Amino acid sequence: MSTVTKALELLNYFSSETPELGLSEFARAAARDKATVYRHLSALEKSGFIEKNPRTSHYRLGPAVLPLSRLREATVPRAVSVKQPLAILAQTTGETAHASLLQGAKLVTLARQTSQAHSTGVVVNEKTLPLHASGSGLAVLAFSGDTLRQQSYAPLARFTEHTVTTPQDLEERLTNTRKTGFGIANQTFETGVHGIGAPVFDDSGTVAGAIAVAAPAYRINARLDHTIKSQLIIAARSITAHWGGRVPTKLDDVWDEHSKAASEIGANE
Amino acid sequence: MSTVTKALELLNYFSSETPELGLSEFARAAARDKATVYRHLSALEKSGFIEKNPRTSHYRLGPAVLPLSRLREATVPRAVSVKQPLAILAQTTGETAHASLLQGAKLVTLARQTSQAHSTGVVVNEKTLPLHASGSGLAVLAFSGDTLRQQSYAPLARFTEHTVTTPQDLEERLTNTRKTGFGIANQTFETGVHGIGAPVFDDSGTVAGAIAVAAPAYRINARLDHTIKSQLIIAARSITAHWGGRVPTKLDDVWDEHSKAASEIGANE
Incomplete structure (x- = not known):
């Protein structure tokens, strides 16, 4: 699996039941080491696909995902x-x-x-x-x-x-x-x-x-x-x-x- | 810039004016070589973030983007x-x-x-x-x-x-x-x-x-x-x-x- 695929896969762990996840939870869910997962999360964060909740320091989906679905729906x-x-x-x-x-x-x-x-x-x-x-x-x-x-x-x-x-x-x-x-x-x-x-x-x-x-x-x-x-x-x-x-x-x-x-x-x- | 960031950046080239793009257009817009861009597009495609329009063979946003914005909106x-x-x-x-x-x-x-x-x-x-x-x-x-x-x-x-x-x-x-x-x-x-x-x-x-x-x-x-x-x-x-x-x-x-x-x-x- 490519790095990109692996990073994007992390987004699948967000759900209405778990709208926020910490680094350890991601690492556990993906069964990968923390250092790798951290690298992927940082890249996703840089692109605005995820962001840290300033209150909990956990990750949640970022604003960059918002325009995508509207555009897909239009296309x-x-x-x-x-x-x-x-x-x-x-x-x-x-x-x-x-x-x-x-x-x-x-x-x-x-x-x-x-x-x-x-x-x-x-x-x-x-x-x-x-x-x-x-x-x-x-x-x-x-x-x-x-x-x-x-x-x-x-x-x-x-x-x-x-x-x-x-x-x-x-x-x-x-x-x-x-x-x-x-x-x-x-x-x-x-x-x-x-x-x-x-x-x-x-x-x-x-x-x-x-x-x-x-x-x-x-x-x-x-x-x-x-x-x-x-x-x-x-x-x-x-x-x-x-x-x-x-x-x-x-x-x-x-x-x-x-x-x-x-x-x-x-x-x- | 990491591979993940570079791949995700490609999604920014989609807009209501250009809802579909071909490999050459992506390569030109991102000013990268076709082989690299192709690798990134394939990874995005594998994750369902983009898909090929079967009629035109050009890339468009995929169904995987749909649940993300609703979840972000809920979070x-x-x-x-x-x-x-x-x-x-x-x-x-x-x-x-x-x-x-x-x-x-x-x-x-x-x-x-x-x-x-x-x-x-x-x-x-x-x-x-x-x-x-x-x-x-x-x-x-x-x-x-x-x-x-x-x-x-x-x-x-x-x-x-x-x-x-x-x-x-x-x-x-x-x-x-x-x-x-x-x-x-x-x-x-x-x-x-x-x-x-x-x-x-x-x-x-x-x-x-x-x-x-x-x-x-x-x-x-x-x-x-x-x-x-x-x-x-x-x-x-x-x-x-x-x-x-x-x-x-x-x-x-x-x-x-x-x-x-x-x-x-x-x-x-």
Whole structure:
């Protein structure tokens, strides 16, 4: 590993739990000797990437990091960074892929991509997706905090005969979403449409939105279901990385299990 | 300069004008040989601080920069990073210092610091400051875009007999603010109060707020005026650096001139 990589790696030890660290803590965390770590910290300090808290003498992030994220956001806006994953998703599944962003308590459509594979497909025209009735909504609800979930209870609007309309039923779906790592909307938002959604995380550490594939319900079978889910995992991980986020370890494990199971099914067929 | 410092320096070449750069451009800008620059860029790329745009093959900022500024903001919020400069400002001037933040078209008080130097002083109780009638407001208006200025025209409320109430008079004050680098509110907001404000910039490249000193008008003389202005320059530069911003070159030059003039006056007295 180069000196630069090693020095930059030290920045990863800052978190909302440990916003400040001393030299010894850095040395311990990185398992390197104090002299080397001190040299790296001094270089980071000189560049303004870290600074010493004058009160505690511990290191914290410096002002030089502030302009970077705004510039990155301007260069690669979220809507742009979902384009390629959505294109791949539509191509590999042959169905309609779409991404959405959580804004307050609303799930707003960010981008969509149809496929040319079939003469029929789902058209996603909705500007906002219902949290309790869409695959994306369930994915977001299941992995976000209690506040949002309680807000979503209020009026559980009925869209089809399959829409979940009681908090109890919704909780059940969310438990299942957490267990499988996917939000499933089998004709709960629109009759004839089967949606599967996966959550996407950003640098805030919380769920930021979702990506999903929507297919005509009659086309869904075990193979397509597995293809969609496998591709969603790839896309959700890719977009999360682009957005500077991190998939929670628990969900990462659940998805790893799915990928293994999926590859076995693929091998058996 | 260490390898780490040199590598991190390369990040400074990204700007909203040049969000992407190629290897040759980096080498030219840094005046270093391509092989060295390439090694640094590779290390930055490995850490996710930069990435290649797959379409152009040029480098742009990477997703690793995204979580840093949010964490810095959480660790050292703006209100905290103005505390020390305000304390120094109140102590060196013997008057009340306060900082404000531009939120939309409103200038909101962020923090204030009174001084023990006199038995009387200005109490800043306002939660929002009028853009056209306060030293802070003039400082912000003079260095921000046309949109904000046009919004501020609408109703130029009269607070005292000295308040500027016509767009023409306001424009004149703003021209003067740009020329001197300070917004002056000589009893335009409150009778008997003389306010002097300086703009503060953040990583957005635009003015983000202001810091100001408010003194009883009868205490203002040439010496106090110069002390306040000299200390405001120091505080404005310090807070701007803390907020990841940059003072525009033009204003920097104006302030440099003031500091020189101020030190001459100090020497003569």
